[in-house]
Amino acid sequence: MVKSNDLPRPTDAELEILTVLWSRGPATVREVHSTISRRRPAHYTTVLKLMQIMTDKGLVKRDEKQRAHIYSASRPREWTQRQLAGDLLERAFAGSASSLLVGALAARKASAAELAELRKLVGEYEEEKR
Amino acid sequence: MVKSNDLPRPTDAELEILTVLWSRGPATVREVHSTISRRRPAHYTTVLKLMQIMTDKGLVKRDEKQRAHIYSASRPREWTQRQLAGDLLERAFAGSASSLLVGALAARKASAAELAELRKLVGEYEEEKR
DNA sequence: ACCTTACTACGAAGGTGTTCGTTGGTCAAG
């Protein structure tokens, strides 16, 4: 058996499900579905099918010991966020983190607290560099 | 005629073409193709087909006055980058710009110059805020 | 034992993304 370390980039619908699993922790299809359908109409079997496919892809893990299987994200939120940010960084921003930040801030004005957070972040990275 | 202001999110292949158009300026299919095929094998007609579809979607504009049509991106690089960054920000980072930056920096270590750039950027935004 | 409920599994359908081969048109050189 081959233990491959990289996963396919999650699609839009898959990412929505991962988001639920990350914030709620391991959950059944029903729990994920009810969380999602609070925001938008969604059929139970559609969510189920997606989660089955995600299991095949390795995006989630499934515990089948109970009748209602329990799913969990196979990678922590930060890991996947790193993949996604890195991917977009290369594909659309030629690797320039500052261009990416410009885009993000232009799209969604940050609060003062957010800016302070950013400042601290950059400071920490500069610290490491030295 | 309806002048809609928003465009579909470009797909991976489409984004690659836009990247070429942004850096070279208006260009023919042949020019785009030869630029792309310097990096990876690509059929001329595949690039052509994609650019035709992008014309339908409004992602690029086409000048047909010459026999070899001249294509140009219908939105400047910054506009599209803003869309993409904003989209990912909402879908994967719950709107947190600092989380996005953490992901980007983790994926691709920034140089000292890059960090200085980031620091300046945040400073300017904080300036505006006040 | 029977019915209801709550699951999983599965397949089909419709849409989209990407690739590739073929066709037909224009132009200039021979």
Added chain:
DNA sequence: CTTGACCAACGAACACCTTCGTAGTAAGGT
């Protein structure tokens, strides 16, 4: 006039994404 180079257009094929309906099964109550 014919040939070859270069171009746009188009359709077919294939894979992937997403949705939805249906079938089968385990569990619990009556």
